[in-house]
Amino acid sequence: MTGLTDLGLIAIRDGVAKGEFTAVEVAQAFNAAVADAQEALNAFIVTTPEAALSAAAKVDADRSAGKELGKLAGVPIGMKDLFATKGVQTSAASKILEGFTPQYESTVSQKLWDAGAGMLGKLNLDQFAMGSSNESSAFGPAISPWRRKGDTAALTAGGSSGGSSAAVAARLCPAATGTDTGGSIRQPAAFTGISGIKPTYGRCSRWGIVAFASSLDQAGPMAHDVADCALMLEAMAGFDPKDATSLDMPVPDWSALLNADLKVKKVGIPREYRIEGLNADVAKAWDDGIAWLKDAGAEVVDISLPHSKYALATYYIIAPAEASSNLARYDGVRYGLRDLPDGANLQDMYAATRAAGFGAEVKRRILIGTYVLSAGFYDAYYTQAQKVRTLISRDFEEAFKQCDVILAPTAPTPAFALGEKSNPLDLYLGDVFSVPASLAGLPAMSVPAGLSSDGLPLGLQIIGRPFDEQGVLNAGLAIEQRAQFSAKPEKWW
Amino acid sequence: MSVDTATVARIASLARIKVSEGELEAMVPELNGILNWVEQLGEVNVEGVEPMTAVIPNTLRLRADVVNADPLTGGGIRDAVLANAPAAEHGFFGVPKVIE
Numbered sequence: 224m225t226g227l228t229d230l231g232l233i234a235i236r237d238g239v240a241k242g243e244f245t246a247v248e249v250a251q252a253f254n255a256a257v258a259d260a261q262e263a264l265n266a267f268i269v270t271t272p273e274a275a276l277s278a279a280a281k282v283d284a285d286r287s288a289g290k291e292l293g294k295l296a297g298v299p300i301g302m303k304d305l306f307a308t309k310g311v312q313t314s315a316a317s318k319i320l321e322g323f324t325p326q327y328e329s330t331v332s333q334k335l336w337d338a339g340a341g342m343l344g345k346l347n348l349d350q351f352a353m354g355s356s357n358e359s360s361a362f363g364p365a366i367s368p369w370r371r372k373g374d375t376a377a378l379t380a381g382g383s384s385g386g387s388s389a390a391v392a393a394r395l396c397p398a399a400t401g402t403d404t405g406g407s408i409r410q411p412a413a414f415t416g417i418s419g420i421k422p423t424y425g426r427c428s429r430w431g432i433v434a435f436a437s438s439l440d441q442a443g444p445m446a447h448d449v450a451d452c453a454l455m456l457e458a459m460a461g462f463d464p465k466d467a468t469s470l471d472m473p474v475p476d477w478s479a480l481l482n483a484d485l486k487v488k489k490v491g492i493p494r495e496y497r498i499e500g501l502n503a504d505v506a507k508a509w510d511d512g513i514a515w516l517k518d519a520g521a522e523v524v525d526i527s528l529p530h531s532k533y534a535l536a537t538y539y540i541i542a543p544a545e546a547s548s549n550l551a552r553y554d555g556v557r558y559g560l561r562d563l564p565d566g567a568n569l570q571d572m573y574a575a576t577r578a579a580g581f582g583a584e585v586k587r588r589i590l591i592g593t594y595v596l597s598a599g600f601y602d603a604y605y606t607q608a609q610k611v612r613t614l615i616s617r618d619f620e621e622a623f624k625q626c627d628v629i630l631a632p633t634a635p636t637p638a639f640a641l642g643e644k645s646n647p648l649d650l651y652l653g654d655v656f657s658v659p660a661s662l663a664g665l666p667a668m669s670v671p672a673g674l675s676s677d678g679l680p681l682g683l684q685i686i687g688r689p690f691d692e693q694g695v696l697n698a699g700l701a702i703e704q705r706a707q708f709s710a711k712p713e714k715w716w
Numbered sequence: 717m718s719v720d721t722a723t724v725a726r727i728a729s730l731a732r733i734k735v736s737e738g739e740l741e742a743m744v745p746e747l748n749g750i751l752n753w754v755e756q757l758g759e760v761n762v763e764g765v766e767p768m769t770a771v772i773p774n775t776l777r778l779r780a781d782v783v784n785a786d787p788l789t790g791g792g793i794r795d796a797v798l799a800n801a802p803a804a805e806h807g808f809f810g811v812p813k814v815i816e
Contacts, residue, residue, distance in 0.1 A: 464786070
């Protein structure tokens with residue numbers, strides 16, 4: 224059936240509930256789109272058409288039987304290959320976990336299945352979510368469905384959730400899960416013209432998500448629009464005793480409470496984000512966003528986040544430090560790859576396994592992390608970074624005394640071509656606008672704002688107070704209604 | 717502070733990652749590029765500032781002191797635990813000989 228794959232999450236859920244089409248028809252349409260695009264876009268690492276069909280059949284049967292349907296009943300989604308899925312390979316886009324078949328289901332994915340969603344497959348990502356372009360995937364990068372005007376160069380779909388963004392933008396799934404450690408939901412969403420929200424740290428359980436940097440990792444939804452994100456986040460969030468940092472708070476009805484009227488709201492514009500040489504298209508989108516929020520009734524105020532310039536360096540100490548510790552578990556003993564050279568002892572086996580199983584970027588971060596945590600350097604690097612992190616967090620606290628949400632670009636440029644940034648540091652600098660909110664654990668989302676002069680999507684970022692996903696979503700909706708972003712990539716795959 | 721080949725070799729050994737001579741040579745300038753860049757944090761005045769321990773204030777919980785309170789994370793699932801091991805033997809994880 225044509226047209227079904229153009230529908231968003233809520234439209235599918237409602238259409239299934241009303242009997243306009245069946246969940247199985249929806250799953251079949253998306254399964255076909257996934258298969259059709261796999262070779263060109265490489266968005267999935269594993270596809271699971273049978274899982275999508277069986278979840279859909281259950282929804283159709285429940286509907287026929289007059290049973291109450293879940294929040295996401297009949298919606299097939301893509302699952303970032305960082306979430307443990309029982310019986311389905313969970314690789315984190317690494318060789319070291321290739322073939323790893325979890326015996327359990329992550330909390331977030333289980334909640335989505337309980338809400339009636341089905342799984343189309345496991346989505347590509349940067350290896351262990353370390354990267355901003357998907358190029359560190361051991362299975363080759365996901366390719367953006369977008370191309371520059373008059374150019375066929377393969378562009379990045381962003382990272383680390385690049386499979387998720389490519390798949391949603393190409394309409395291979397109406398929505399997908401992402402995870403965000405320093406911008407991994409927001410930047411890919413911005414690069415591909417879709418919406419994505421990273422909630423407050425602790426909203427979504429980390430149990431069963433392959434760990435990268437535990438004090439930063441947060442799951443969130445990526446979808447066509449703000450309302451779809453709000454509903455999917457409701458299904459994903461909630462207290463989980465199995466995650467020590469899970470927030471024991473009720474999950475609000477974000478989608479029901481969406482309200483784009485921003486009267487009496489104040490929007491802060493951080494002056495430090497006006498970096499020198501900011502891409503002209505990005506600067507214009509930001510100005511448009513300011514005008515749209517004023518039009519929605521908000522008062523715009525100038526704010527200062529004085530330690531912003533140190534956020535990236537702070538992040539690139541803390542995240543690798545935590546990663547080096549988290550990734551110590553890959554030892555060739557308990558799961559995943561084992562490389563046992565002839566005559567090797569246990570220590571040799573560890574070193575050979577990790578050399579063969581980790582990609583270059585993962586090794587680089589483990590080494591940086593090991594160095595900054597090593598005796599003699601710990602205070603100078605790691606403790607100093609954690610102190611600066613306190614200052615960055617304090618900057619936001621001060622700013623939120625003057626405003627309700629903050630508006631900034633999501634990324635400093637539109638999507639770049641694969642292979643264009645070969646120096647790791649160049650890639651790190653692309654996270655300049657997304658990392659500060661991560662360091663402070665704040666909810667932040669990206670919504671499409673327009674197209675660059677060469678026809679690529681640009682995203683605007685809204686950052687909110689802790690626990691104020693509603694404020695972030697509402698401002699996102701106000702922008703969405705005024706940006707009227709309807710551009711889609713022309714199908715070439 | 718910058719690292720030399722010997723330091724990178726020592727870090728790699730601490731991290732249990734085997735690196736060849738060629739890889740070491742390539743890594744030294746890369747890591748120095750990153751380390752020199754993060755050095756900028758040294759200029760921030762952090763006097764009297766506590767290092768961040770939790771971004772969102774939270775209290776540590778205790779679970780009920782009950783065996784297998786949550787069967788998902790409880791015991792008695794040896795085969796599931798071993799299911800992904802590259803060399804499970806006789807109900808144990810197999811490793812190369814560690815006692816000479």
